[in-house]
Amino acid sequence: MVEANNTTVTLQVHRFTPRPERAERARGGSPFAKKSSPFGGGSDSAARRRPRGKQWVQEYTIPARPSDTVLDCLLTIKRTIDPTLAFRYSCGHGMCGSDAAAINGTPTLLCTATVRDWAKQPSTAPEVDDEGFRRTGDETANEPDAPAENIENNIPEGSLGVIELASLPGFPPQRDLIADIDPMLNQIRKLTPYLQADGVLATTAEGKVDVFEYLQNPEQLAKYETLSNCIACGVCEGACPVYAGGDAFVGPAALIWASRFINDSRDTKAMDRMDAIDTADGVAGCQSVRACSRHCPRGIDVGEEMWQIVAKVRER
Structure with missing residues (x-):
């Protein structure tokens, strides 16, 4: 059965652009400071600090089918809308693990996550389950649909829903969805x-x-x-x-x-x-x-x- 392709999905991408690194001063910090000191400019402390830069959320609404993966959607955006969007992937089949990111707050692989499982509609359901974990697309798929007025007010007709994307938690971001x-x-x-x-x-x-x-x-x-x-x-x-x-x-x-x-x-x-x-x-x-x-x-x-x-x- 061929799926209709007149539907769309909205991706809310948490983007990040690092601040350009400053050139090292000719006259640096104190020569008496230890390398491990945050005031001494040591390489160890520099590697551990969280990078600074511009952060914002950008929305993209694109044509999509329920069977499309989130990686498919990102590639569509990269090729047809915004070539500056940065994300990482290699095999595209869940074997290399290079495209790990947070989808709706849950760490997973972009290439194995489908729009059907992760796109969410406006709902009054709690954001966490009984065990205290954040709900994901696959856990809310069988819940009752949101009221019609919510869908009309928040999601355009023909939309499969919204997917929120961010870089992998626990790691410093390098750019957009790429984590270090x-x-x-x-x-x-x-x-x-x-x-x-x-x-x-x-x-x-x-x-x-x-x-x-x-x-x-x-x-x-x-x-x-x-x-x-x-x-x-x-x-x-x-x-x-x-x-x-x-x-x-x-x-x-x-x-x-x-x-x-x-x-x-x-x-x-x-x-x-x-x-x-x-x-x-x-x-x-x-x-x-x-x-x-x-x-x-x-x-x-x-x-x-x-x-x-x-x-x-x-x-x-």
Whole structure:
């Protein structure tokens, strides 16, 4: 069945343009100031501060079908209306995770979110559900329609509704819908996200290389296979109320990557890995809110996996 294309959707985009960086003065701050001091102009403090710039909300109303993705809509705007609109994407199929953003306040991927699921009509329904989480398009899809007078007063006839877009929460914005996820990637790198075996090359009785040394049975593979699907998109970090750029809490993404290798039977550094995350900003920083599980695009129950790794670290 072919969908009608005489409908529209309105995108409310929270835009951001950074202020141009000032050239460094020839005579800088005090030569006695420490590099870590915010007054000393050190690179560390400069990297952590939130960028300043112009912020505003801009509306775009474009033709759209219910099956179109939010990324499709943004590409239409970029190509036909406003080439200055900035957002990030790569594969467009939910595999790379580069297009994570906040849709109606909820972190998710632009390429997997459809207009049908996320466009909202004026409604008197509360903005949060019974558990205290912000409502999303998929949770309100089955609710009664808003009164006709509200629709007439707020949404044009033929409109599928309104979608609000912003950059990924928990990270400093770079421009429009592009967030700086380097803090998360740096936290992952610190936890050595690669297999560390003993380095000893096993041989058979005949002295040949034992190519079956690292074979695993299905039970061993199952312990970490789901975790290996993580694409480091930042959705779980953006949903976490504790994470704020990686300073006070290493974040669920980094802990998921650590857990993936801790649970790998071939890795020989499990104890070292658990020592690395057994810190105040490691597993101790997790408050078990489980908001990180709500919209993982790869289907990982992040909250459950976090609980498992916390328990394993504390019981070792």
